Amino acid sequence: MSANEARRRVEAVWRLESARIIAGLARLVRDVGLAEELAQDALVQALEQWPETGVPDNPGAWLTAVARRRGIDRIRREQTYARKLTEIGHRLETADDTAFDGVLDEEPIEDDVLRLVFTACHPVLPVPSRVALTLRMIGGLATDEIARAFLVPEATVAQRIVRAKKALAAAGVPFETPVGADRAARLASVLEVLYLVFNEGYAATAGDDLVRADLCREALRLGRVLAGLAPGEPEVHGLVALMEVQAARTRARTGPDGRPVPLAEQNRGQWDRLLIRRGVAALLRARGLGAAPGPYVLQAAIAVTHAQAPSFAETDWTAIAGLYELLVREAPSPVVELNRAVAVGMAHGPERGLEIVDGLAADLAGYHLLPSVRGDLLARLGRHDEARAEFARAAELTRNQAERRLLLDRADAP
């Protein structure tokens, strides 16, 4: 087997297995950073050996066993791990692999993966570090892949990961799933990370690609994993529903020339019905849990309402405006208010929408969608000169090239 072929297989196995391998190790060594290093060491060993020996029958188990052995060696060898040695010393007295199998078989590995998710998204870390650590440890992405996706230098991502691991160790963050009052806030932090990754892919804030599909897919995959790990959390299903339905529109959102296609002009035949159905199912699961709808469930309900409309004109804008009103109450933000203005403008006329938008000028100064929405509403009122000026301003403010071209077209429209 060629080195290249082996590398591709190692990478594939790694993507599928890394979260479980790292999570299992983290339970053993009680240090997520160390667990990740050990797993990386096993990955390197696979890259060295597999081209020679061929890929083992059960590559995931091979990686786990190697990482575990390295963990045991490391704990034995290094004085710096004396503390951990005392913690699990009694197991190491007769340390062989079977002793550790015992440790690892106490509970389902899924519980460990959930702990790993909560640890990687711990609020003690700055958001970019949470994102990097989550993609690296749970998504199994390499540092350079994360760097490419976020358009930052690889060294920056590497540094974020190193610092994040140190910060977790320094803060003594326990490897556990939060319970009680803490849980909601910690879960919100996890969901924020996933949604941020999704949005980075869906509405790229910079660069030439409107959609970086890889990031969307990764966020969606992690969301589906999380829904399996925490099936009793309505907001998790809400976020998954939202991402499924948004992802369903990916193909229709970009024209053949790479320009963004607004919702009103999208070819709904290109919407992915399978993902929409999955989104609806996830939303129903969230609602079935009976809690009052949280921000993600509400956003998912809005997305589903759009997805179920046969055409833009036949969209139930009154329902959407109502959902936005609930969302403003649940999670007040000027951006949500701006979206409500769009829905109200559609449901109850552009004047009503414009009233809301004009109240947001101070809060959203510098945000390109404010003049863009304002331009839309003005155009519908027949105030075309003002509308063109708004589109020109929006074009100045956006960092996305494709979006800028679209806005400039509208600014130049007769």
Place this chain on the structure above:
Amino acid sequence: MRFMMMTTADPSAPQTPPDPEMFAQMGAFIEEMSRAGVLLATGGLEPGGTRIRSKGGKAEVVDGPFTEAKEVVVGFALIETGSREEAIELSKRFWSIVGDGAGVIQQVFGPGD
């Protein structure tokens, strides 16, 4: 990337009823794929099915039996992964449960492919 993974069956091979243990293992495998966030849809297909042929503007149901058909699709899983290699790894796990047989993995084209 999306892949359609299908098992194929040789109609000339003797039909043996699947054993219950395999059903349990398959259930666990499907659950694992769902939990891994890669499984979009899965199902079993009736052997043979109804065949339709369109010719000269007329669509007609073609009656069997189809002795010329070497293979009959019996099951599918639609998955979403980062690479073809991941799909192949999953397929290998599937076959480690099922035992002897054959299948095909085909990419389902979507945006960006």
